[in-house]
């Protein structure tokens with residue numbers, strides 16, 4: 001693996017998951033791997049879990065970490081080619097990525113979707129520009145359309161908690177007052193398609209994810225029917241892909257409740273809005289895996305960093 005911009009970069013998922021599992025039981029076994037190596041973490045958006053788990057992962061490997069909140073601390077970047085830079089953008093990504101590569105062995109980037117133009121968001125201009133112009137591997141810490149580090153931790157969590165060879169996993173849309181990107185559900189669906197699970201997606205009409213991603217996955221508009229017999233229920237809001245970035249539905253009937261999920265384990269990437277996306281009774285129950293998912297973010301990130309450092 002020479003970069004981690006999306007799940008397609010993973011050469012061997014089984015061994016990456018095994019590596020994450022090993023690191024969870026012995027976090028400091030590879031402290032030498034990152035000695036005298038530096039990770040730069042660039043944030044264009046807020047983060048709690050990704051920021052802390054990826055730093056912890058890097059430090060467990062003996063790496064130095066530099067964190068840059070680019071919107072606050074950096075020059076405003078230009079990404080287009082051939083622009084006359086006489087407005088507010090002071091630095092081009094060509095120089096920024098090349099310069100950061102002088103100081104770092106790995107560069108990790110968080111840059112959400114703008115949710116204004118689907119074509120622009122799905123072109124992943126920012127992430128791809130860094131990947132093109134950096135001379136060191138680039139890691140996606142959630143881009144416009146993908147959150148592969150989250151999906152890897154989710155896969156690990158399901159592997160740890162499954163009691164059947166092929167569990168039933170349901171990804172359910174849930175209400176949210178704001179328009180949210182499709183990055184987490186996109187990566188979750190892609191990851192589940194790589195695993196031995198029986199996947200169903202449920203959402204209100206108008207909320208279909210990209211057909212390229214959901215191709216071959218069962219869709220059920222009736223949430224109650226979809227949740228029947230589920231072993232894992234993964235809740236997430238996303239804004240419409242078709243009517244791009246719009247909130248079409250805030251129906252509270254789609255909130256996840258204990259009654260709806262039965263004995264299934266509950267998953268969410270966090271942060272989560274209590275009693276909007278999911279009721280307290282679920283999050284406060286033993287069926288909730290959300291803290292374990294967050295814990296596994298460290299080991300998933302550490303497995304990715306280790307693999308990149310060893311490449």
Ligand code: CP
Pocket residue numbers: 046047048049050051142150269270271
């Ligand atoms: N799940 C996740 O990526 O959390 P943060 O946005 O807090 O990093």
